[in-house]
Amino acid sequence: xxxxxxxxxxxxxxxxxxxxxxxxxxxxxxxxxxxxxxxxxxxxxxxxxxxxxxxxxxxxxxxxxxxxxxxxxxxxxxxxxxxxxxxxxxxxxxxxxxxxxxxxxxxxxxxxxxxxxxxxxxxxxxxxxxxxxxxxxxxxxxxxxxxxxxxxxxxxxxxxxxxxxxxxxxxxxxxxxxxxxxxxxxxxxxxxxxxxxxxxxxxxxxxxxxxxxxxxxxxxxxxxxxxxxxxxxxxxxxxxxxxxxxxxxxxxxxxxxxxxxxxxxxxxxxxxxxxxxxxxxxxxxxxxxxxxxxxxxxxxxxxxxxxxxxx
Amino acid sequence: xxxxxxxxxxxxxxxxxxxxxxxxxxxxxxxxxxxxxxxxxxxxxxxxxxxxxxxxxxxxxxxxxxxxxxxxxxxxxxxxxxxxxxxxxxxxxxxxxxxxxxxxxxxxxxxxxxxxxxxxxxxxxxxxxxxxxxxxxxxxxxxxxxxxxxxxxxxxxxxxxxxxxxxxxxxxxxxxxxxxxxxxxxxxxxxxxxxxxxxxxxxxxxxxxxxxxxxxxxxxxxxxxxxxxxxxxxxxxxxxxxxxxxxxxxxxxxxxxxxxxxxxxxxxxxxxxxxxxxxxxxxxxxxxxxxxxxxxxxxxxxxxxxxxxxxxxxxxxxxxxxxxxxxxxxxxxxxxxxxxxxxxxxxxxxxxxxxxxxxxxxxxxxxxxxxxxxxxxxxxxxxxxxxxxxxxxxxxxxxxxxx
Numbered sequence: 280x281x282x283x284x285x286x287x288x289x290x291x292x293x294x295x296x297x298x299x300x301x302x303x304x305x306x307x308x309x310x311x312x313x314x315x316x317x318x319x320x321x322x323x324x325x326x327x328x329x330x331x332x333x334x335x336x337x338x339x340x341x342x343x344x345x346x347x348x349x350x351x352x353x354x355x356x357x358x359x360x361x362x363x364x365x366x367x368x369x370x371x372x373x374x375x376x377x378x379x380x381x382x383x384x385x386x387x388x389x390x391x392x393x394x395x396x397x398x399x400x401x402x403x404x405x406x407x408x409x410x411x412x413x414x415x416x417x418x419x420x421x422x423x424x425x426x427x428x429x430x431x432x433x434x435x436x437x438x439x440x441x442x443x444x445x446x447x448x449x450x451x452x453x454x455x456x457x458x459x460x461x462x463x464x465x466x467x468x469x470x471x472x473x474x475x476x477x478x479x480x481x482x483x484x485x486x487x488x489x490x491x492x493x494x495x496x497x498x499x500x501x502x503x504x505x506x507x508x509x510x511x512x513x514x515x516x517x518x519x520x521x522x523x524x525x526x527x528x529x530x531x532x533x534x535x536x537x538x539x540x541x542x543x544x545x546x547x548x549x550x551x552x553x554x555x556x557x558x559x560x561x562x563x564x565x566x567x568x569x570x571x572x573x574x575x576x577x578x579x580x581x582x583x584x585x586x587x588x589x590x
Numbered sequence: 591x592x593x594x595x596x597x598x599x600x601x602x603x604x605x606x607x608x609x610x611x612x613x614x615x616x617x618x619x620x621x622x623x624x625x626x627x628x629x630x631x632x633x634x635x636x637x638x639x640x641x642x643x644x645x646x647x648x649x650x651x652x653x654x655x656x657x658x659x660x661x662x663x664x665x666x667x668x669x670x671x672x673x674x675x676x677x678x679x680x681x682x683x684x685x686x687x688x689x690x691x692x693x694x695x696x697x698x699x700x701x702x703x704x705x706x707x708x709x710x711x712x713x714x715x716x717x718x719x720x721x722x723x724x725x726x727x728x729x730x731x732x733x734x735x736x737x738x739x740x741x742x743x744x745x746x747x748x749x750x751x752x753x754x755x756x757x758x759x760x761x762x763x764x765x766x767x768x769x770x771x772x773x774x775x776x777x778x779x780x781x782x783x784x785x786x787x788x789x790x791x792x793x794x795x796x797x798x799x800x801x802x803x804x805x806x807x808x809x810x811x812x813x814x815x816x817x818x819x820x821x822x823x824x825x826x827x828x829x830x831x832x833x834x835x836x837x838x839x840x841x842x843x844x845x846x847x848x849x850x851x852x853x854x855x856x857x858x859x860x861x862x863x864x865x866x867x868x869x870x871x872x873x874x875x876x877x878x879x880x881x882x883x884x885x886x887x888x889x890x891x892x893x894x895x896x897x898x899x900x901x902x903x904x905x906x907x908x909x910x911x912x913x914x915x916x917x918x919x920x921x922x923x924x925x926x927x928x929x930x931x932x933x934x935x936x937x938x939x940x941x942x943x944x945x946x947x948x949x950x951x952x953x954x955x956x957x958x959x960x961x962x963x964x965x966x967x968x969x970x971x972x973x974x975x976x977x978x979x980x981x982x983x984x985x986x987x988x989x990x991x992x993x
Contacts, residue, residue: 329833353836354835365826365827367825367829384835
């Protein structure tokens with residue numbers, strides 16, 4: 280549904296987005312991940328038609344129809360819904376009045392508009408607050424209305440730019456439920472975030488950006504396979520461990536120590552764990568506690584870029 | 591001890607925040623300097639030459655004395671005299687192009703001479719004046735008395751140069767404050783005639799006040815239109831609007847139209863109050879009044895759009911725009927009559943749209959002028975609207991801020 284091909288954007292000498300390509304299919308949620316300054320917002324702006332790309336193309340395709348955003352901007356925009364990171368709603372207009380306005384911007388009127396407004400409010404659970412003004416809403420309710428405003432014209436593609444900023448866990452789950460419902464209805468969703476747990480919970484595929492470039496694009500399972508270690512071990516040990524010697528002598532990877540806590544990656548838990556315990560004991564480090572865990576997207580990002588996602 | 595540390599920190603914080611906002615700082619310093627300089631230039635010294643008062647002079651007598659008075663008035667550095675017949679002079683005063691029109695009646699010379707030496711009826715000199723700028727009337731009457739007495743004195747060979755006014759309040763005292771016999775009085779009277787739409791209707795000072803203040807505060811509304819666009823940009827609303835399938839002209843055009851409608855409604859309410867409570871009347875062309883109101887409403891909204899195009903932050907832009915509006919309103923003559931401006935400023939004020947708005951509204955209300963007098967203000971206001979809109983579209987930053 281949404282296709283971006285070789286997008287470039289620079290401001291002055293600084294390339295903000297370089298050679299970016301991505302696809303989002305119908306009934307799919309694709310996460311766009313990256314730290315601040317990675318180029319996510321500029322990418323989203325180009326995909327929405329807010330910023331013109333220096334090079335590259337964006338297409339919206341459904342069935343036999345394939346619209347280039349730069350050539351058929353209005354027709355393509357009618358098929359895109361945008362949820363900005365900011366709360367882009369009019370606080371002094373009622374919830375339904377907000378949606379009627381945004382629906383009218385897409386040419387909706389009369390009974391169809393009212394029907395779409397009702398459907399959008401119903402989807403986000405605000406049908407009973409239709410006449411109330413957002414200034415009386417909680418943060419989570421405003422966020423849901425912010426999403427509904429992008430749905431009222433029933434777009435094929437929904438682009439969400441960090442739509443859960445500042446939202447409590449309960450409201451966040453409600454938003455996730457809404458988005459999963461939209462996916463089940465065949466919409467294509469591009470979801471930008473720097474919350475790993477959101478991407479892991481919601482996304483079918485993940486595109487990771489850094490310094491304006493795509494450094495990985497795959498399913499979650501595919502991304503985890505790229506890790507040298509798919510499991511992690513955390514141990515409470517005595518003394519300062521010689522991490523270089525440990526990594527050389529055993530099959531553990533990326534060992535780090537913070538006080539008494541030793542953290543290592545392991546590819547095969549059954550083989551690495553006995554090796555590790557044996558080596559530690561042989562080198563005089565008492566082991567008081569051990570726990571294991573799965574690697575997450577944070578580890579993936581660290582593995583791909585060499586730095587933390589929230590740097 | 592800790593509270594004193596906190597107190598100092600809070601004070602320091604306020605000072606740093608205030609002085610780091612350069613625009614606000616510049617505005618706080620620049621605004622009083624400019625406004626003080628403006629009023630100083632008008633009311634104080636420092637002008638190279640005094641402001642000349644534009645007047646019309648009609649000599650219906652054409653006697654030696656009246657010609658001498660005409661020559662003296664024309665040679666007076668205080669006046670910028672337009673000579674012509676009575677009708678022309680009265681029309682100029684009514685249109686606000688001169689502050690007063692002096693009409694010497696037929697027989698003025700002979701009657702004045704008779705009145706001076708042996709009694710007889712005093713001739714009546716009509717002074718048609720612009721009632722919105724009535725302060726000029728006193729000066730005109732005083733200087734006229736001086737020139738008449740000087741001319742009479744010369745004609746009689748006595749060199750009399752002034753006289754004490756004593757004509758039942760109709761005339762003013764002679765200029766110069768020279769000592770004269772108490773029984774001596776001016777050999778003529780002046781009749782001050784307001785140059786308004788109708789002779790049976792006195793000048794209503796509220797008419798000019800409402801024009802000036804209406805223009806000022808509706809322009810303030812225009813500022814809010816522009817600041818609203820900047821706030822929409824900050825809140826991400828502009829992003830959502832731009833993501834919709836809408837053209838740039840539609841987006842900006844909607845702001846111009848909504849701003850103009852708001853301005854028009856406000857102007858209608860303000861004038862409804864002026865008419866209903868303060869008895870202001872549209873004695874001129876109603877169509878002209880409506881035309882000027884629409885043109886000014888468009889000017890207001892395009893001014894708002896210009897603010898949105900050149901502004902950076904809502905806070906800084908609001909301060910700068912209020913300052914610009916106050917300057918425009920000052921130059922437009924809404925605060926003080928424009929005739930007290932230095933000559934260069936009177937000329938410069940013609941390129942200020944508020945001057946055309948205020949003058950146009952005056953012309954259609956108490957001056958009672960026809961539609962033809964509304965054409966120039968309407969054309970100028972529309973031209974300024976087009977200019978502001980063109981600059982706004984040219985300077986408007988369509989793309990979102992860089993990430």
